Amino acid sequence: GAGVSQSPRYKVAKRGQDVALRCDPISGHVSLFWYQQALGQGPEFLTYFQNEAQLDKSGLPSDRFFAERPEGSVSTLKIQRTQQEDSAVYLCASSRFTDPETQYFGPGTRLLVL
Amino acid sequence: DAKTTQPTSMDCAEGRAANLPCNHSTISGNEYVYWYRQIHSQGPQYIIHGLKNNETNEMASLIITEDRKSSTLILPHATLRDTAVYYCIVKQGAQKLVFGQGTRLTINP
Numbered sequence: 001g002a003g004v005s006q007s008p009r010y011k012v013a014k015r016g017q018d019v020a021l022r023c024d025p026i027s028g029h030v031s032l033f034w035y036q037q038a039l040g041q042g043p044e045f046l047t048y049f050q051n052e053a054q055l056d057k058s059g060l061p062s063d064r065f066f067a068e069r070p071e072g073s074v075s076t077l078k079i080q081r082t083q084q085e086d087s088a089v090y091l092c093a094s095s096r097f098t099d100p101e102t103q104y105f106g107p108g109t110r111l112l113v114l
Numbered sequence: 115d116a117k118t119t120q121p122t123s124m125d126c127a128e129g130r131a132a133n134l135p136c137n138h139s140t141i142s143g144n145e146y147v148y149w150y151r152q153i154h155s156q157g158p159q160y161i162i163h164g165l166k167n168n169e170t171n172e173m174a175s176l177i178i179t180e181d182r183k184s185s186t187l188i189l190p191h192a193t194l195r196d197t198a199v200y201y202c203i204v205k206q207g208a209q210k211l212v213f214g215q216g217t218r219l220t221i222n223p
Contacts, residue, residue, distance in 0.1 A: 004157070033210060042201060042213030043158065056210065091157050093211075101146065103211060105157030 002026070004106035006092050012112045013082045021077045021109045025094030032075050033103060034067055035091040043091055049075060082113045118202045123218040132189040134217050136202030139183045145206045147178060149187045151198040152216070158201065161187065192221045 005024045013019050025032050031050050035043035036059075045059040051072035060067070064082075069075040079086055089110050093103040119137040126132040138147065148163040162169055162176045164185075169176045175188040189196055201216040 035211075035213075042199075042216055043211070045210040045212065048210055059210070093157070101148070101163055102160045103158075105159065107155075107157050 004092055004094055004104050006090075006106040006109050008109060009107065010110050010112075012114065014114055015083060017082050017113075018078065018080045019082055019111065021079075021090050021111070023075045023077070023092030023094075023106060025073065025075070025092070026096070026104055027073075028096060029094035029104070030072075030097040031095045031100060031103075032069060033093040033095075034075070034077050035093065036061075037089040037091055037108070039088070046077070046090075079111075082111075084113050087111055087113045118204055118214055120200075120202050120214065120217045122215065123220070125220050125222055126189075126192050128194060128221050128223050129191055132192040132196065132219060132221070134187040134189075134200050134202075134219065135184065136187070137184045138202070138204045141182050141204050142206070145204045147176065147182075147185050148203040148205065148211070149174070149176065150201045150203065150211070150213075151196075152201070153195075153198040158211075158213075161200075194221050194223065197221045 007022045033048050034046040037043040047067045048056040049069040052069050064080045066078045089108040091108045093105045095103045146163050146165050149161040150158040152158045161173050164176045178185045197220050199216040199218050201213050
């Protein structure tokens with residue numbers, strides 16, 4: 001079946017603009033994760049949902065970052081008043097209830113803030 | 115979650131076995147060892163995981179030492195498509211993955 005999809009794949013924003021990044025997890029996957037990956041670094045955890053409940057948002061770097069998953073499927077990561085240091089690849093991953101250890105990643109959204 | 119130590123980079127000839135080491139000396143009894151890899155411009159891909167027994171699947175084998183302080187990921191017949199960054203992660207439960215720097219594996223023709 002289809003894997004995790006993310007859109008847009010690339011986003012260029014001017015500093016100060018708001019952006020919204022979308023993640024479509026694999027159908028039926030209960031858990032959804034967002035990660036941020038700076039150039040040359042490993043991915044870093046941002047936030048985690050189980051169904052529509054946001055159970056861990058300890059990795060969100062500031063209150064400019066907000067994530068939601070209102071119906072327990074599609075998730076949106078919103079970044080307000082973007083800054084240059086927000087430039088990174090934003091990865092989404094999902095996992096199923098019966099196999100929570102295995103996370104399936106999307107291709108990521110590459111965000112460039114000018 | 116326990117920290118891991120991996121070599122920064124490794125090379126391997128195509129068709130040979132690639133053996134990627136990982137040290138996790140502070141691993142606790144209920145933490146699993148996971149391996150993911152990330153091919154250029156793609157999201158990470160799950161490879162294998164284990165607790166204390168050696169594991170094998172269609173992608174790789176995982177050898178964990180008896181004291182569980184280190185492990186080795188083995189790609190038995192490496193191909194050019196196995197060129198990627200390989201991450202060794204130890205964690206408990208179904209929560210977040212904590213990635214380190216990983217090992218950049220280059221398969222040479």
